[in-house]
Amino acid sequence: MLHAASTAGVTNFVVTEQDNVLYVNGNAPSGEEKDKLWDIYNTIDPGFGAGDLIMNVNVVGTPGGKARVTTGQANLNIRKGPGTDQPIVGKAAHNELGTLISKTNGQWYLIKTDAGEEGYAYAQYLTPEN
Amino acid sequence: MAETEVKAVKGLKSVVNNCTIAMPARAPVVINNDDALTTAIKDAVKDFEGVTANVNDGQVTLTGPNKRSSLPNLMQAISTLKPKKINNQITIK
Numbered sequence: 001m002l003h004a005a006s007t008a009g010v011t012n013f014v015v016t017e018q019d020n021v022l023y024v025n026g027n028a029p030s031g032e033e034k035d036k037l038w039d040i041y042n043t044i045d046p047g048f049g050a051g052d053l054i055m056n057v058n059v060v061g062t063p064g065g066k067a068r069v070t071t072g073q074a075n076l077n078i079r080k081g082p083g084t085d086q087p088i089v090g091k092a093a094h095n096e097l098g099t100l101i102s103k104t105n106g107q108w109y110l111i112k113t114d115a116g117e118e119g120y121a122y123a124q125y126l127t128p129e130n
Numbered sequence: 131m132a133e134t135e136v137k138a139v140k141g142l143k144s145v146v147n148n149c150t151i152a153m154p155a156r157a158p159v160v161i162n163n164d165d166a167l168t169t170a171i172k173d174a175v176k177d178f179e180g181v182t183a184n185v186n187d188g189q190v191t192l193t194g195p196n197k198r199s200s201l202p203n204l205m206q207a208i209s210t211l212k213p214k215k216i217n218n219q220i221t222i223k
Contacts, residue, residue: 023159
């Protein structure tokens, strides 16, 4: 898996072992490459029950760039602030392409849809397209 | 290697090797504290109905039923929160 990550063009790649847990951090070049790494993890440890790996490899988005809504099927809520306790101000459809305005933190991105709706969406459901 | 070279010097009876090998400095793993994890985890598991996440000493324990197909998504959502460890006790439904 580490070999796959290095050949897939993962940048800022850092692997650390601490207290019998392996921490893998880095920036994936695309959502596809990120998914491949998770597929390998899922093959090595089906069900993710071993608790010996924390893989935090994410696709780096550039502010001003595009990001696709990668929910399962549902629409993505756009909220007034970064938190699920914040009121919903709009929705982005599954697979819709929006503009990434800024990355508030690892969990929340400020986005704008092509329809002009602007607000915070959960980063896990957005895949930046570089 | 240094010891071997010094031992080769004529006239020396013995060599005491007190050398230590310098290890490259490595930054410790960034782990979020329990308060930050507890706050963030509410958002992370919101869309995984029936899943409960408990935080203790940086470790996240996941319980409840979840589909196998969305398990990687759940693990990804938790992994980005920088926990110390994930104890996955999810039952596959």
